[in-house]
Amino acid sequence: xxxxxxxxxxxxxxxxxxxxxxxxxxxxxxxxxxxxxxxxxxxxxxxxxxxxxxxxxxxxxxxxxxxxxxxxxxxxxxxxxxxxxxxxxxxxxxxxxxxxxxxxxxxxxxxxxxxxxxxxxxxxxxxxxxxxxxxxxxxxxxxxxxxxxxxxxxxxxxxxxxxxxxxxxxxxxxxxxxxxxxxxxxxxxxxxxxxxxxxxxxxxxxxxxxxxxxxxxxxxxxxxxxxxxxxxxxxxxxxxxxxxxxxxxxxxxxxxxxxxxxxxxxxxxxxxxxxxxxxxxxxxxxxxxxxxxxxxxxxxxxxxxxxxxxxxx
Numbered sequence: 386x387x388x389x390x391x392x393x394x395x396x397x398x399x400x401x402x403x404x405x406x407x408x409x410x411x412x413x414x415x416x417x418x419x420x421x422x423x424x425x426x427x428x429x430x431x432x433x434x435x436x437x438x439x440x441x442x443x444x445x446x447x448x449x450x451x452x453x454x455x456x457x458x459x460x461x462x463x464x465x466x467x468x469x470x471x472x473x474x475x476x477x478x479x480x481x482x483x484x485x486x487x488x489x490x491x492x493x494x495x496x497x498x499x500x501x502x503x504x505x506x507x508x509x510x511x512x513x514x515x516x517x518x519x520x521x522x523x524x525x526x527x528x529x530x531x532x533x534x535x536x537x538x539x540x541x542x543x544x545x546x547x548x549x550x551x552x553x554x555x556x557x558x559x560x561x562x563x564x565x566x567x568x569x570x571x572x573x574x575x576x577x578x579x580x581x582x583x584x585x586x587x588x589x590x591x592x593x594x595x596x597x598x599x600x601x602x603x604x605x606x607x608x609x610x611x612x613x614x615x616x617x618x619x620x621x622x623x624x625x626x627x628x629x630x631x632x633x634x635x636x637x638x639x640x641x642x643x644x645x646x647x648x649x650x651x652x653x654x655x656x657x658x659x660x661x662x663x664x665x666x667x668x669x670x671x672x673x674x675x676x677x678x679x680x681x682x683x684x685x686x687x688x689x690x691x692x693x694x695x696x697x698x
Contacts, residue, residue, distance in 0.1 A: 427573040427585075433566065435573075435632060436587065440562040442636045448474035448665035449558065449658045457488060458650025464488070469502075474665030475557030480504040481667045505667045507532055510675065526670040533679040558638050558658055565589040565628050567598065577631060579640045580657065584631035591626045637661050 471482030497514035568589030
């Protein structure tokens with residue numbers, strides 16, 4: 386059961402890393418660069434120009450090194466903290482990170498202290514601990530096929546979102562900047578030092594409807610499916626979204642803070658980016674070392690059905 390639990394946590398991690406957008410009051414820990422010649426407030430035109438330039442540079446870079454901390458409210462399944470570091474690419478969508486934290490262990494004494502997660506070709510691979518690998522004929526990688534996950538859910542709206550528009554899952558820095566441009570309320574909060582680098586701090590607010598309008602990946606949904614999605618999100622207590630970004634002098638975002646407020650608390654994600662354009666050559670683990678989670682579940686389901694038929698006979 387610990388393997389399946391960590392499978393769920395891994396999928397949660399994918400959703401957070403590749404699809405997080407949020408709303409919170411702030412949370413930036415950058416130090417104000419008071420007295421800086423660049424600390425003067427920018428006009429709306431200057432703000433839009435700066436974000437557009439950052440979007441273009443980030444989109445062209447296609448990849449970066451990332452350090453990320455994700456915190457889930459204790460009231461949610463899999464609540465806790467997870468820290469990730471590695472490389473992320475958004476054209477094509479790839480990721481190779483090492484994760485650690487309470488979200489992975491969740492009270493399991495056999496859980497490894499850290500887990501490597503690889504995303505390539507619309508599939509997520511998670512490296513298991515030695516104990517789990519020993520129980521699976523030495524196969525130390527678990528594959529989570531995201532398309533198969535959508536199809537197995539039986540949710541047609543989810544299937545359309547994930548199979549018809551998988552790019553929606555890759556909320557990379559460039560996409561976050563694009564969403565920020567869709568905000569009618571972008572603010573320039575001044576110059577701050579982030580990891581010793583001077584950057585300009587911006588924050589934008591989006592209602593749920595504005596976020597959907599700005600994110601073209603949701604265009605695959607019909608009007609009925611869109612309404613169903615909006616209703617579901619609103620029932621969860623989510624009202625709107627904020628995104629904060631710090632852009633350095635080279636026009637790259639060096640830090641982003643996003644989150645989502647829910648009745649159980651606030652899910653936060655703080656990401657620091659560096660080395661834009663760093664090589665993001667990500668390969669799937671060898672097939673001989675990998676087992677497919679959904680193929681295994683299908684086999685177990687089939688065995689259960691046969692057993693039930695035998696008992697019925």
